[in-house]
Amino acid sequence: MIYEVRLIKGLLHPYDFFYQLQKAEEVRNLTNRIVFLFIASILIFTIGAYFGMGNDIISNELTSVSAGEFEAKKLFFALGQILWGVCYPALLLFIPALYFWSLTDIPYKKVLTLQFFAVSILIAEKAIFMFLAFQLGLDKDSSPLSLGIIAQSLTDNLFVTSFFGQISLIAIFVIWLQYKGLVYLSERKPRVLFLMVLSIHLLYWLISALLSYIKFEKLL
Amino acid sequence: MMKKWQIIAGTAASVLLISVNSYLLLKKDSEIDRISYVSQYEETKRGDLQEAFHTEGVVVPLEEHKVYFNEQIGAFSQFTVAEGDTVNPGDPLFEYESFNIEEDQRMLEFEADKLEEQIESIEDHIDELRSFIIVIEAKESTETADEDSTNFIYNSVVDVEKEIYQKELERELLMAEASVIQKQISNIDQQNNMLTTLSTYAGTVTDINTSLGNPVITIHSDTPSIKGSLTEEEVDKIEVGMPAHVFAADEGKINGIVSKINTYPESEPSLNKESTYPFSVELQLEEEQESLLTGKHVNVNVVTNEILDAVTIPVKALSTTGIAKNAFVIGQDGTLQKTPLTVGLKMGQTQEVVEGLSSEQLVAIQPDIHSENEITSFNTPIWTKYTSKTAIENLGTKQIAKYIFTGFIQR
Numbered sequence: 001m002i003y004e005v006r007l008i009k010g011l012l013h014p015y016d017f018f019y020q021l022q023k024a025e026e027v028r029n030l031t032n033r034i035v036f037l038f039i040a041s042i043l044i045f046t047i048g049a050y051f052g053m054g055n056d057i058i059s060n061e062l063t064s065v066s067a068g069e070f071e072a073k074k075l076f077f078a079l080g081q082i083l084w085g086v087c088y089p090a091l092l093l094f095i096p097a098l099y100f101w102s103l104t105d106i107p108y109k110k111v112l113t114l115q116f117f118a119v120s121i122l123i124a125e126k127a128i129f130m131f132l133a134f135q136l137g138l139d140k141d142s143s144p145l146s147l148g149i150i151a152q153s154l155t156d157n158l159f160v161t162s163f164f165g166q167i168s169l170i171a172i173f174v175i176w177l178q179y180k181g182l183v184y185l186s187e188r189k190p191r192v193l194f195l196m197v198l199s200i201h202l203l204y205w206l207i208s209a210l211l212s213y214i215k216f217e218k219l220l
Numbered sequence: 221m222m223k224k225w226q227i228i229a230g231t232a233a234s235v236l237l238i239s240v241n242s243y244l245l246l247k248k249d250s251e252i253d254r255i256s257y258v259s260q261y262e263e264t265k266r267g268d269l270q271e272a273f274h275t276e277g278v279v280v281p282l283e284e285h286k287v288y289f290n291e292q293i294g295a296f297s298q299f300t301v302a303e304g305d306t307v308n309p310g311d312p313l314f315e316y317e318s319f320n321i322e323e324d325q326r327m328l329e330f331e332a333d334k335l336e337e338q339i340e341s342i343e344d345h346i347d348e349l350r351s352f353i354i355v356i357e358a359k360e361s362t363e364t365a366d367e368d369s370t371n372f373i374y375n376s377v378v379d380v381e382k383e384i385y386q387k388e389l390e391r392e393l394l395m396a397e398a399s400v401i402q403k404q405i406s407n408i409d410q411q412n413n414m415l416t417t418l419s420t421y422a423g424t425v426t427d428i429n430t431s432l433g434n435p436v437i438t439i440h441s442d443t444p445s446i447k448g449s450l451t452e453e454e455v456d457k458i459e460v461g462m463p464a465h466v467f468a469a470d471e472g473k474i475n476g477i478v479s480k481i482n483t484y485p486e487s488e489p490s491l492n493k494e495s496t497y498p499f500s501v502e503l504q505l506e507e508e509q510e511s512l513l514t515g516k517h518v519n520v521n522v523v524t525n526e527i528l529d530a531v532t533i534p535v536k537a538l539s540t541t542g543i544a545k546n547a548f549v550i551g552q553d554g555t556l557q558k559t560p561l562t563v564g565l566k567m568g569q570t571q572e573v574v575e576g577l578s579s580e581q582l583v584a585i586q587p588d589i590h591s592e593n594e595i596t597s598f599n600t601p602i603w604t605k606y607t608s609k610t611a612i613e614n615l616g617t618k619q620i621a622k623y624i625f626t627g628f629i630q631r
Binding site (some may be wrong): 022050051052053054055056057058059060061062063066067068069070071072073074075076077078079080081083084085088134136137138139140142143144145146147149150152153169208211214 | 226234237238240241242244245251252253254255257258284330453548551552553554582588589590591596597598599601602605606607608610611612614615619620622624625626627628629630631
């Protein structure tokens with residue numbers, strides 16, 4: 001049986017998706033879909049960069065340098081953001097897939113397919129959040145769908161607020177999707193699989209929180 | 221399949237989370253930082269502002285002179301000018317046969333003598349004033365020269381010189397009158413007992429009353445002025461002395477001053493009719509503009525208020541909440557500061573700022589503000605109008621790498 005990658009269908013009927021994926025001998029269209037995903041990601045980050053999302057850290061240069069120089073710096077800042085738009089799906093797609101593949105006996109392509117679904121959801125969340133953030137003036141850690149706002153009300157610690165800011169309802173759904181998918185695809189104990197999924201997310205959350213805490217912009 | 225209770229629990233928890241988040245985010249003293257968005261900004265400037273009021277007017281002669289003929293002094297002979305003629309002082313207007321030529325001549329000579337006396341008296345006065353100046357200036361060199369008394373002496377001299385000037389003007393006028401009288405005397409035609417009345421004014425003859433009803437001749441001065449009409453609300457806004465700009469069809473802008481405002485309305489005050497008040501504008505004409513035709517309709521701009529060297533911002537930069545007016549100033553540290561302002565005059569799209577801002581500050585134009593805080597950080601979009609190739613080239617690899625990295629790590 002051949003499984004053809006269909007994003008919407010798979011998300012709406014996840015159990016069918018898991019069943020078909022597990023049974024399949026071949027996975028088709030994955031490369032296409034992944035290319036689209038990268039394009040979508042680049043597009044989303046480009047739009048965000050155009051509207052200056054996140055460039056408040058360099059806004060202090062508006063008054064100190066010429067308009068041309070400020071704009072030049074902003075443009076390279078935007079370029080950095082777009083570059084991240086390329087790296088983000090890459091980091092989220094291939095490394096976890098590698099991780100799951102190495103710890104289970106699932107064929108790489110199948111794990112990659114599962115991960116493709118996960119990352120698509122995350123990038124969609126990113127797009128929706130960007131829109132909300134623009135309308136409401138929100139910071140990355142202040143998504144109404146995550147625990148970041150509550151964390152900010154309780155502490156000023158940047159590491160803590162950034163860490164919890166990434167634990168969103170969507171992220172939880174993605175964890176659930178990956179867990180259930182792996183259970184279907186592998187014969188390993190569900191508990192172990194759950195720990196695998198949780199651990200990779202925790203790793204990413206911790207690294208990201210650390211990066212926010214260090215405040216690289218202070219190098220400026 | 222997920223068990224039903226799991227679905228319900230999950231949904232409930234999600235709704236709870238979103239509600240709590242929304243509350244914490246949107247409540248009055250929210251601790252969550254909200255970032256503003258500045259899409260446009262402007263620099264505060266210094267400039268002049270004017271408040272002007274528009275009305276209409278019509279060109280009328282500055283002065284109207286009426287010449288009368290007393291039938292008891294002679295028999296009218298003929299007019300020596302016609303309607304439309306330009307006259308100057310000394311030009312003959314009409315001739316009449318005097319009933320008592322000797323009496324008339326005596327009167328003219330009497331008039332000439334009187335003028336002569338007046339002229340002499342003024343000349344004496346002028347001489348006195350001149351010697352007074354010499355006395356003052358002599359005082360200056362003898363007294364101990366401290367700054368106050370030197371200033372006082374200087375001012376006194378200036379005042380006296382002004383008076384001399386006035387007196388000299390008076391003398392000129394009298395001498396002009398005297399020469400007209402002299403001309404009249406020399407024009408006396410002894411044989412026919414004919415006397416000629418000469419014009420003492422310059423202007424254009426606009427009316428000759430051939431039936432000899434008085435005034436027999438009307439002369440309008442050639443200097444144009446503007447006459448207009450003000451409504452009841454308008455008359456309170458204008459004052460004598462305010463500068464006025466007059467716009468006529470082919471003449472461009474003519475400068476003038478409001479010279480008179482009638483305190484009594486044009487027509488009888490009535491309950492049913494709006495009262496209108498006439499006003500006059502005296503013109504300061506350039507050479508090319510002197511041919512303004514009487515009767516032409518013009519537009520008048522009266523400058524009711526003028527502020528010089530004020531701090532100004534575009535009206536769009538003003539943010540109003542109730543009666544409070546604020547501007548969002550872009551600070552050195554990359555923040556937006558809500559600054560209360562006291563505003564003054566508004567001219568078109570420019571607003572005078574009386575208090576709160578100085579010149580060369582940057583204000584955001586209609587920024588998106590999502591918080592009640594006075595100070596917020598802000599994002600700016602890419603402004604293609606400020607991008608410059610040279611600025612990009614001048615940035616240097618190290619800087620370029622730094623900013624790319626910073627943008628990248630922002631995620």
